[in-house]
Amino acid sequence: MLRVATEDDRKALAPILGHCFGFPPEEVPDWLARAGHENVRAYGDVGGLIVVPMGQYFGGRAVPMTGIAGVGIAPEARGGGVATQMMTEVVREIRASGCALSTLYPATVPLYRGVGYARAGARYEIEVAPAAVATRDRALRIERIERGEEDLDVRAVYARFAARRPGFLERGPYIWGRIFRPRKGHHLAFKVMSDRGCEGYVVVSHKMGDGESEVNIADFVALSLPATSRLLDLLAGYGSIATTLRWHGAAPDLLTSALRDRRHSVRVTDYWMLRICDVERALGARGYAADGALDLEVRDDVLPENAGRFRLQVRDGRASVDRGGQGTFAIDVRGLAALYSGFHDARTLADLGELEAKDDAMLVADRLFAGRAPTTSDFF
Ligand SMILES: CC(C)(COP(=O)(O)OP(=O)(O)OC[C@H]1O[C@@H](n2cnc3c(N)ncnc32)[C@H](O)[C@@H]1OP(=O)(O)O)[C@@H](O)C(=O)NCCC(=O)NCCS
Secondary structure, X not given: OEEEOOHHHHHHHHHHHHHHHOOOHHHHHHHHHHHOHHHEEEEOOOEEEEEEEEEEEEOOEEEEEEEEEEEEEOHHHOOOOHHHHHHHHHHHHHHHOOOOEEEEOOOOHHHHHOOOOEEEEEEEEEEEOHHHHOOOOOXXXXXXXXOHHHOHHHHHHHHHHXXXXXXXXXXXXXXXXXXXXXXXXXXXXXXXXXXXXXXXXXXXXXXXXXXXXXXXEEEEEEOOHHHHHHHHHHHHHHHHOEEEXXXXXXXXXXHXXXXXXXXXXXXXXXXXXXXXXXXXXXXXXXXXXOOEEEEEEEEOOOOHHHOEEEEEEEEOOXXXXXXXXXXXXXXXXXXXXXXXXXXXXXXXXXXXXXXXXXXXXXXXXXXXOXXXXXXXXXXX
């Protein structure tokens, strides 16, 4: 049985999770405390995981989402379906809590596909040499951010930035903590100010290697070209020593389009997987690019209560969802996750065998769920 971990459970989990993720067991209690003890789950005496309550933006609206982190099973108990059972229970818990979605970064895809998750977005790493970002643009003012997690400018600017980028997180305390209070390393944070107020910020750490150094940007957010240009010039200032600047985010984006030079690399470091735990709530909560109607017939081999016919009607970008309809758009819950995020179009899902529908219904689906490539800058 999956349960909220007691103090004894957390003690038992420390050596298991430490061993699973390759760090000393003494560091596990701090990790679990940052996650919030109420979010730590134990499974028997052989494993556990962390749930991370937050939201994820789709179509401009934040949809309630539970992130999954720290899935770990003791080595002697592996290979017998324990993680599958544990994940099945947590997916049920998420649905029962009223949360529509769950997202995770998989170490192995089949485990999570087995319980209804599907690849639905990527995390891009952008690397560029500091010399390539010099804009000499110092028109806007830079200010140091002292307490980032409490900074209202940071919150407001991030929310505007993230809402326009499908897949970006509506962050909770765990994710903000990873940015402003990392477990390792030291960083400084800066915001860029115009007459209109704060227009962006960066959170920067600098690490020396063997004769070369790297600047890692834990968060890079800007709402305008002047703000981007000013922040890039701030980062160019690290170029006397640093050889690489690195951040995660959408690409192409404002931040990459402001680069003068074509020489920057964009790499997919991870794919994230999405699970639609509650079809009705998930479809009802997101925003849409167009108006239209679809009669879905959803298959869900893990959560039968999530399966069945749903009529989705979108007007002015907002949806109403009711049980029923003709079921002319027959889709597996995994295919629905990839469609929902905008990761796959309907034709690709049909080719994958996850969707059966006529061409006109596929066209409607593509219009409804259209958006830029889903991504998130955060890892968890
Ligand atoms: C990954 C892990 C949680 C799997 O636990 P488990 O109880 O052995 O998993 P299950 O027996 O339920 O396996 C389910 C499926 O996952 C896949 N899987 C499991 N372990 C795998 C591995 N080491 N490599 C690749 N795929 C694996 C298999 O497809 C498996 O199904 P199959 O046995 O029918 O092929 C466990 O190996 C672990 O704790 N590893 C270290 C930490 C980790 O990687 N956590 C995941 C973070 S996202």
